[in-house]
Structure formats: C-alpha cells, structure tokens
Amino acid sequence: MSEQNAESEQDAVSEQDAGSEKDAVSEKGAARAGALLSVRELSVRFRMRGGREIAAVTDASFDLAPGECLALVGESGCGKSVLASALLGLLPGNARTSGSALLHGTGLDLLAADEATLARTVRGRRIGLVPQSPAGHLTAVRTVRSQLAETVRELTGLRGQELAAATRQAAERAAFPADHLDRYPHQLSGGLAQRAATALALVGDAPLLLADEPTTGLDRDLVDRTVDELRGHTRDGRGLLIITHDLRAAERVADRVAVMYAGRIVELSAAAPFFGEPGPRHPYARGLLEALPERAFTPVPGMPPELGDLPEGCAFAPRCVRASEECATVPALTGGLACHHPVPAQDVAADSERDRHRDLDRHREQDRHHEGSRA
Amino acid sequence: MNAPSSEPSSAHPPEPSATPSPEPSATPPSALELRGITAGYERGAPVLREVSLTVGAGEAVGLLGPSGCGKSTLARVAALLHRPYAGTVLLDGEPARGWRHRAPRAQRTSVGVVFQQPRLAADPRLTLAALIAEPLRATGRKDEAGERTAELAESVGLGGELLTRRPHEVSDGQLQRACVARALVLGPRLLICDEMTAMLDASTTAALVAVVEEYRARSGAALLAVGHDRTLLERWCDRTVEHAAVQAPTTGKDATGTDATAAATGTDAGAQVGGAPVRSGRRAPADTSAG
Numbered sequence: 001m002s003e004q005n006a007e008s009e010q011d012a013v014s015e016q017d018a019g020s021e022k023d024a025v026s027e028k029g030a031a032r033a034g035a036l037l038s039v040r041e042l043s044v045r046f047r048m049r050g051g052r053e054i055a056a057v058t059d060a061s062f063d064l065a066p067g068e069c070l071a072l073v074g075e076s077g078c079g080k081s082v083l084a085s086a087l088l089g090l091l092p093g094n095a096r097t098s099g100s101a102l103l104h105g106t107g108l109d110l111l112a113a114d115e116a117t118l119a120r121t122v123r124g125r126r127i128g129l130v131p132q133s134p135a136g137h138l139t140a141v142r143t144v145r146s147q148l149a150e151t152v153r154e155l156t157g158l159r160g161q162e163l164a165a166a167t168r169q170a171a172e173r174a175a176f177p178a179d180h181l182d183r184y185p186h187q188l189s190g191g192l193a194q195r196a197a198t199a200l201a202l203v204g205d206a207p208l209l210l211a212d213e214p215t216t217g218l219d220r221d222l223v224d225r226t227v228d229e230l231r232g233h234t235r236d237g238r239g240l241l242i243i244t245h246d247l248r249a250a251e252r253v254a255d256r257v258a259v260m261y262a263g264r265i266v267e268l269s270a271a272a273p274f275f276g277e278p279g280p281r282h283p284y285a286r287g288l289l290e291a292l293p294e295r296a297f298t299p300v301p302g303m304p305p306e307l308g309d310l311p312e313g314c315a316f317a318p319r320c321v322r323a324s325e326e327c328a329t330v331p332a333l334t335g336g337l338a339c340h341h342p343v344p345a346q347d348v349a350a351d352s353e354r355d356r357h358r359d360l361d362r363h364r365e366q367d368r369h370h371e372g373s374r375a
Numbered sequence: 376m377n378a379p380s381s382e383p384s385s386a387h388p389p390e391p392s393a394t395p396s397p398e399p400s401a402t403p404p405s406a407l408e409l410r411g412i413t414a415g416y417e418r419g420a421p422v423l424r425e426v427s428l429t430v431g432a433g434e435a436v437g438l439l440g441p442s443g444c445g446k447s448t449l450a451r452v453a454a455l456l457h458r459p460y461a462g463t464v465l466l467d468g469e470p471a472r473g474w475r476h477r478a479p480r481a482q483r484t485s486v487g488v489v490f491q492q493p494r495l496a497a498d499p500r501l502t503l504a505a506l507i508a509e510p511l512r513a514t515g516r517k518d519e520a521g522e523r524t525a526e527l528a529e530s531v532g533l534g535g536e537l538l539t540r541r542p543h544e545v546s547d548g549q550l551q552r553a554c555v556a557r558a559l560v561l562g563p564r565l566l567i568c569d570e571m572t573a574m575l576d577a578s579t580t581a582a583l584v585a586v587v588e589e590y591r592a593r594s595g596a597a598l599l600a601v602g603h604d605r606t607l608l609e610r611w612c613d614r615t616v617e618h619a620a621v622q623a624p625t626t627g628k629d630a631t632g633t634d635a636t637a638a639a640t641g642t643d644a645g646a647q648v649g650g651a652p653v654r655s656g657r658r659a660p661a662d663t664s665a666g
C-alpha cells in the first residue's frame with residue numbers, strides 16, 4: 001500500500017495518463033483531466049491457508065470521467081468483482097492491496113483510507129453501490145419506505161415532513177413507484193427490487209455509481225431497462241462503473257469497455273470501435289465477443305486459469321492461437337492493449353468483410369482507425 | 376453442432392396462423408408431448424393452464440418466456456419432476472404414469488435435465504466425478520461409472536484434478552459443465568435445459584450449447600430448451616415457441632392458441648416441425664381468438 005500522498009500522486013497520475021491511454025480514449029481525451037476516479041496499478045492478493053496466494057487483480061489502471069460509463073467485463077472469477085470490492089473497502093481480512101485509487105475532489109486514496117473514513121465519507125456519499133442482488137441488499141422485514149427513509153436520514157439529517165418528502169423524491173429518482181413504497185422486498189418484482197436498490201444508492205447524491213452485476217438473473221427487457229436507467233443517472237455528471245459479464249448490456253450503455261482476464265485488464269477501448277469496427281484487438285476479448293449467439297457462437301477453447309495458479313507470462317497463452325515464445329513474458333497494457341500480437345485492425349476488418357454486410361461509412365471509419373494505429 | 380455458419384436468424388414475430396405439419400404417417404413418436412397440462416403449487420392458482428406443446432423426435436424446441444411465467448414449472452412437469460393437476464405427458468409416445476421417484480425408471484432415465492443454478496442442483500458433498508456418475512449409481516450401473524465419467528468429463532472440458540474437487544471449490548461455469556455431463560450420463564432420449572446458461576458468460580454458454588448439440592448429433596436426442604434469451608434460443612433451436620402461446624388463453628387476446636406448433640417461429644425454413652400435431656380431445660380455442 002502506498003503512503004497517503006494523494007496530491008503529488010494525483011499529478012503523477014495525470015501525466016502518466018496522458019501517455020498510456022491516449023489511443024483507447026482519444027475522443028474522451030478532454031474529460032481525462034477532470035477524472036472522477038483514477039485507478040493505478042491496483043492489485044489484490046488473497047493469502048490462503050498453507051501460504052498459497054491468489055492473484056485476484058493485478059495492475060489494473062483506468063480512469064472514470066464525470067458523465068462517463070465504463071463497463072468492466074469478463075467471465076465470472078476474472079477478478080472484476082474483487083476490484084469493485086477493493087474500491088469500496090469491502091475486501092475480506094486476508095486481502096492485501098497495492099496501487100492507488102484516487103477519488104478526485106476528496107484527495108482520498110480509496111486503497112489507503114481506513115474503514116471509518118470509507119464508512120463515513122465514501123460509501124453512499126461519494127460512491128453509490130448498486131448491488132448484484134437487490135433482494136439480498138434490502139432488509140427483508142422492512143418496507144421499502146422505511147429503508148429508504150433511514151438512508152435519507154443518515155445521509156441528510158432530515159426529519160419529519162421533510163424526511164417523508166425527501167424519501168418520496170428518492171424513490172422517484174430511481175423510478176420506483178410511490179404506491180409500492182409500503183411493500184416488503186419479497187412483494188416486489190425483480191425490476192422493482194432493482195429500482196429500490198438503485199434508489200438507495202442514489203440517496204447520497206454520490207458523484208460515482210458503482211454497479212456490480214446489476215442485471216444478473218433479469219430478463220433481457222429488464223436488463224435493457226435497468227442499464228438504461230443507470231445510464232440515465234450519468235446525465236447530470238455522475239460517473240458510472242458497471243461491472244458485468246453481460247456483453248450486450250455493456251454494448252448498450254458503455255462509453256468505454258475494459259476487458260478483464262485472469263485478474264488483468266487486457267483491453268481498454270472506446271465502446272464503439274470495440275463492439276463495431278474494427279472490433280476487439282486482444283485475442284481473448286475478440287473470442288469472448290465472437291462467442292455471442294448473434295455472432296459466431298463459438299466458445300473460446302479451454303477454460304480460464306485458476307487465479308491461484310496462473311501460468312507464467314500471458315495468462316491467455318494456453319488458449320491463444322496467436323501465442324508465440326514472446327508470450328512467455330507478461331505483456332504490459334500499452335495503448336489500451338495488453339498483448340504481444342494483437343489482432344491487426346485490417347485483419348479484423350477483412351474477416352468481418354466475409355461475415356457481415358458493411359456500408360461505406362464503416363470503411364471510412366476503418367481507414368481512420370488504420371491511421372490511428374500507425375500514429 | 377457447431378454454429379451454423381449462416382447469419383444468425385433475426386427475430387420473427389410469432390405467426391398466429393399454423394403451418395400444417397407434415398402427415399406423421401411413418402414418423403417415430405414425438406419425444407415429448409404435453410397435452411392440456413395444468414400445474415402449479417396451489418390448486419386455486421395454477422401457474423400453467425392447459426399447456427400443450429410437442430417436441431418431435433430429434434427436434435430442438437426453444438420455449439421463450441419472461442421469468443416467473445411458469446416455464447420452469449413446465450420444464451419440471453416434462454421431466455417428471457412435478458406432478459400436474461391435469462393433463463397428459465407423453466415421452467416417446469408413452470404416457471407418463473408417475474412423477475418423481477414414482478416415475479417408472481425407464482421413463483425417468485430417458486430424460487436428462489439441466490437447471491439454471493448449478494449450486495442448487497448439485498450435492499455439495501460430492502466431488503465433480505461423483506456428481507457426474509450420480510445417476511449411474513442411482514440406477515445400479517455403478518460399474519460403468521469410471522469409463523462413462525471420464526468420457527463425459529472430457530467432452531464438457533473438465534479433466535484431471537478438477538474432477539476431485541467439490542462444488543464450492545469450482546466456479547459456476549465449471550459446476551454447470553459437470554451438471555451437463557450428469558444430465559447426459561444415462562444417454563437420455565430427451566434433454567431439458569431450463570435456463571441452463573442464464574448465469575454464465577458468453578464463452579461458457581457457447582461451449583455448453585456445443586456439448587449438448589454434439590450429444591444430440593450423435594444420439595439423435597430431442598431438446599426442450601427453456602429460457603428468456605430470444606437470440607440464444609433462436610440460434611440454438613430448430614424452432615422457438617412463446618410461452619404465452621402454449622397456454623390456454625385467459626383473456627382471449629394474449630394467447631393465440633393451444634398448439635405450440637401454431638406459434639412456432641422456425642429458425643430454419645426446412646426445419647422439421649413438431650412431429651405429430653397435438654391431438655388432444657380438447658378442441659383448440661385458437662380458432663376463435665386468433666382471428
């Protein structure tokens with residue numbers, strides 16, 4: 001854990017930022033300077049019995065700007081939820097973190113802050129958490145109104161009539177219907193339970209929303225509505241970090257995508273070129289996207305490695321058709337890619353040419369990207 | 376399978392007009408036929424009303440519906456795990472005579488089932504190898520366990536040390552792989568997959584669908600895949616059916632008929648449709664409501 005030297009680190013971070021993420025986020029470049037959250041080289045290790053160590057997250061770096069939605073995607077067990085827990089200070093006792101996660105405007109490094117600070121000033125106030133399982137997050141024996149009121153009182157100090165009004169407003173902000181406020185969680189549909197949980201997350205007016213698998217188990221229509229609503233909350237400048245294994249949900253709402261594999265971010269890209277043309281450049285990211293039933297519907301061969309038993313070098317090498325001797329060393333994340341042999345943008349385009357109908361606009365976009373990757 | 380190379384089919388709205396099925400003169404009996412199934416957990420408030428659905432021999436049918444619509448109950452009825460209040464279930468043309476442990480062994484073992492949540496469907500004390508072999512043990516075919524388990528474990532991508540682990544030591548995806556192997560271990564004629572991939576990422580989903588399709592290609596088994604993901608089921612199955620369309624209409628406007636084939640949306644024009652048309656004694660009220 002680095003010392004709490006937030007100010008100077010912040011400067012160092014913005015400098016580094018300008019260089020390392022240029023490619024991936026060029027069109028968002030302006031927003032970078034005023035990032036809400038800057039995560040640098042965040043690593044999480046779990047110490048297990050018998051001295052075994054699990055490398056849940058390794059060297060994750062990214063920024064989140066106000067009004068921006070970043071989707072962190074990957075298979076279950078890739079470390080993305082651990083990363084979220086690390087930002088909220090919710091890791092179990094056997095976890096050790098390193099790196100930094102600066103929450104701008106507070107001068108606070110989330111990884112260095114103590115539990116009291118996180119509980120008092122961060123969770124709910126600076127970062128609103130939209131949980132994975134709203135049913136589990138709500139208290140079963142109390143009505144939505146009572147839970148919402150308690151959170152409003154805690155965060156605003158309001159009482160009486162004002163509290164009641166603020167509670168109704170809080171429900172309204174998450175589109176939770178007022179006539180359902182006196183229901184208990186088990187009386188709510190999946191969609192309404194999710195809205196109740198979102199309402200709770202929004203009470204403190206936190207500038208950063210963190211949604212950890214907010215759509216697990218929901219039907220597609222409800223997934224779409226849930227992520228659209230979350231996205232709506234970025235309109236007034238909130239940042240949204242959405243952690244999901246659902247690529248379609250990510251495609252729907254994200255400005256940028258970070259793909260995690262075996263604890264590392266392997267590709268960090270603007271969403272449009274990632275989901276459209278030329279597509280993902282990292283072999284794993286590309287394989288994951290191609291596994292969708294609306295695309296090739298072919299799985300990435302093999303299974304991800306155990307985080308407690310990672311192979312030397314690139315962790316994807318045993319499953320990668322592009323692997324070479326070079327891949328015995330871990331590739332660094334540069335220009336939004338951590339790969340020794342990324343899929344060239346032209347190849348991707350040529351492949352898709354055979355598969356898909358494309359229009360002239362896309363050709364133009366591809367040319368632009370081609371130039372970009374030479375730069 | 377794997378994955379037809381053609382474009383994924385786009386979503387077709389259900390056709391209310393029935394495509395007449397070919398005359399089933401010499402065709403084998405349907406793998407599954409549900410006739411007028413009413414089922415639920417409270418007599419007064421059934422979650423399924425007079426559902427009729429046919430899965431032809433070797434056919435793959437996707438049953439689409441939102442969560443909570445009763446399609447999981449339907450899957451459990453078809454797998455002889457839940458006794459309906461009324462209606463008939465036919466497996467390979469044979470009427471079901473009992474449910475759960477009362478089901479005749481031959482019928483029970485002719486259906487393999489995979490559920491949405493592997494953690495709820497797996498005995499936490501068993502290793503993955505024992506889990507896969509469980510149905511063999513339960514049917515007194517223990518001696519085949521070693522060979523069959525190894526074979527199936529390999530086909531679902533599990534191997535070596537993983538097979539000695541217990542459910543809490545593996546990921547959801549790995550456990551679901553074991554559950555698919557378990558469902559195949561007795562060589563079922565019909566597979567029922569109830570939201571099999573709802574918890575899984577895209578790659579594991581594609582991998583498990585490929586395992587099921589390889590088995591079906593080898594064995595000629597039929598499939599009923601229940602889910603809410605239209606894109607997935609349309610890519611996977613010969614045809615898809617809306618859950619609302621297999622129920623008897625309650626209001627007369629949200630359902631179009633009782634015969635599933637009436638609402639079939641073939642993903643492949645040449646796909647064999649439904650085997651025998653439903654010939655229940657009950658007249659389909661479709662004629663009055665479908666207009």
Ligand code: SF4
Pocket residue numbers: 282283284314315316317318320321322323324326327331338339340341342
């Ligand atoms: S670094 Fe090598 S093994 Fe890893 S993804 Fe790139 S090409 Fe494949």
